[in-house]
Amino acid sequence: MPKRVDHAERREQLAEALLRIVADRGLEAVSLRHVGAEAGVTSGMVQHYFRSKDELMAFALEVVSERVQARAAAAMTGADSARAEVRALVISLLPLDEPRRLEGRVALAFVSYSTIRPELAAALQQNTTGMREHFAEQIRQVWTEETRLGMTPLQAATGLLALVEGLGMHLLGEHYAPEEAVSVLDAHLELLFGQSMRRSG
Amino acid sequence: MPKRVDHAERREQLAEALLRIVADRGLEAVSLRHVGAEAGVTSGMVQHYFRSKDELMAFALEVVSERVQARAAAAMTGADSARAEVRALVISLLPLDEPRRLEGRVALAFVSYSTIRPELAAALQQNTTGMREHFAEQIRQVWTEETRLGMTPLQAATGLLALVEGLGMHLLGEHYAPEEAVSVLDAHLELLFGQSMRRSG
DNA sequence: GGTGTTACGTTACGACTGCAACGTAAAAGT
């Protein structure tokens, strides 16, 4: 079989195996042998594709980052209003079902990990920044001088993203029910996008 | 020296050593020997006070939880309004200086950890729930039928806590400047507590 | 159709891990 393999594809397969381990046993369970076993190969094979464990970890983190971005891009197509698009994107970020809970655990683990290994934080930061700017753009499109809430669109976007990720963390810890998080999110969106906020003034 | 030691005190010293390790080398660097070395003792001594590593970890997590709660209690005394109290509490939660960044890293690591070890999640969940209810109570005290924003006080409280923890995560990842996070937070507090929100209606 | 390269698997090594067992010295209890 030599020579015929797609290098990039193999690396992604291994990264996926790693992510599966992180999702249900945590970062500390990641070892070359475990990743190999999870992928159905030996640790030597893992070594063949990654010079070190650090390189493997860094690659897996990038895969996570790309996956989040891809999910975001997919979620925001076909919405008929800025509000609907933002809501779709933000809902797609929340760990509301089991597969997304797994992904959320992985993401959280890597966020914590990159806190100690700052050289890996770039990918995650890019993600946050991109999302923040995207939200800001959407908000800018619908806000007028009258409807703005005493903050800039970028501030509103930053707050929205922080709110969503905070809700996500709480959901991963099962601190309250998913529908409660969604209701909080919808109330916030109503503040940002709804006209009814001035109904009582 | 035997018999004269305060068991609880020793355990806390060891837990603090562990937390120091987590803060600057991450959860994966925690081992009985490292904890002992950090505390200036041997791993055998650590074994004497904790039957297993898991027990040590669980104890350290509880210490973290108690510390957060203590900080919260300290931060909310002496405020002259509900809004000021909430702001003081919430600001004290953000990793705005280096010591609190260390604590934040530890807290984040344990949140991620407890995601995989659900039996340890109770302490953290209690923390969240307590905070949430406290915020809700404060908000309830100042909200009238007119000023409420289309959500319940508990929803507003949940959103505020999620926002703060999300901002905290982003700050740990250095995704933007601390003062930016504070400005977002203040804008949100103005929405929740300010009367000026109806100035344009 | 050799030849060289690629893709693995296998093995080995030194370091590290959690944990159990044992040793010892100091104080408390009697």
Add this chain to the structure above:
DNA sequence: ACTTTTACGTTGCAGTCGTAACGTAACACC
């Protein structure tokens, strides 16, 4: 004063870790 308990330190063990080295079989190429 003698015994028991407590508080450690030390040692050892079986297992796992990351990594380097080596072996080998299958294809690409000329």
